[in-house]
Amino acid sequence: MSDKPRNLDQIQHWMQAVISWPAGVKAGIESEVAQSRIPLNSDELETVITASSQMTSLERMGIYANAYYARLLECLSEEYPALVCAMGETAFGAFCMEYLQEYPPTSYTLGELGAHFPQFLREHKPPADEDEVNWPDFLIELATLERSYSEVFDGPGIEQETLLTAEALSSIAPDDWGELALKMAPCFRLLQFQFPVHEYVSSARQGNTPDIPDQQTTYLAVTRRNFIVRREAITPSEYFLLSKLQQGLKVGDAITQFAESDLMEPDELGLQLHQWFKRWTTAAFFIGVSKV
Secondary structure, eight states: OOOSOOOHHHHHHHHHHHHTOTTOHHHHHHSHHHHHHSOOOGGGGGGTSOOOSSOOHHHHHHHHHHHHHHHHHHHHHHHOHHHHHHHOHHHHHHHHHHHHHHSOOOSSSGGGTTTTHHHHHHHTOOOOOTTOOOHHHHHHHHHHHHHHHHHHHHSOOSTTSOOOOHHHHHTSOGGGGGGEEEEEOTTOEEEEESSOHHHHHHHHHTTOOOOOOOOOOEEEEEEEETTEEEEEEEOHHHHHHHHHHHTTOOHHHHHHHHHHTTSSOHHHHHHHHHHHHHHHHHTTOEEEEEEO
């Protein structure tokens, strides 16, 4: 043990390394990162953390370690309430502890704590037949949607933007559309799922315990208006066209590709496009037009 005086910054970084070590406090003390801050053996712990009349130094450190992980679990539960509902608190907690060992917090904000949770579930999905869709797929999709809600809520929005109106869109001459592209809102997301997970998430977040839904291909448009995350179920045809616009295609080219997709009869196309663009603009999917 070194007799060199320890400063507050050194002790704080050492304590953070110890209480956040996945294998426990004793292993944390012996870890390389903790030893690089304060080199000592576990039986020398009282030189840093004094014992109390009721507890040893190791037990006192254990309280901080338990509180640290309890807080992280609480944050993950708040971000993924529908997933908690589907998995059950015990199973969810067990997955979270494994997740925190593989993806420990690295950001100053707990908003990024659950960023890799959908990826973690995909990485630990049990083997299945190539075309089989099952319970783990549903859980992964739940996590993906709930994480998308978090990203849209915390990310850039349109609250300070001058939005594109349906009237402004209608005023553009038909001959000009071929050279124009629509600028999507920064908070806009297009999502495709194998289950109607949006219905399950809404019900679970209202305090219900919904049944697991049957498989059903679902397309969603997610955005944020007035600081409220909003989602809308859309048709396969809407998803196709919106995805082309999101890729930055000129409006004319996107419509041409849509017409060639045979997703809709030609005689329905004109009226449907008018209704779609009016609804999409009202929903603030677009914030402007640009010449390509």
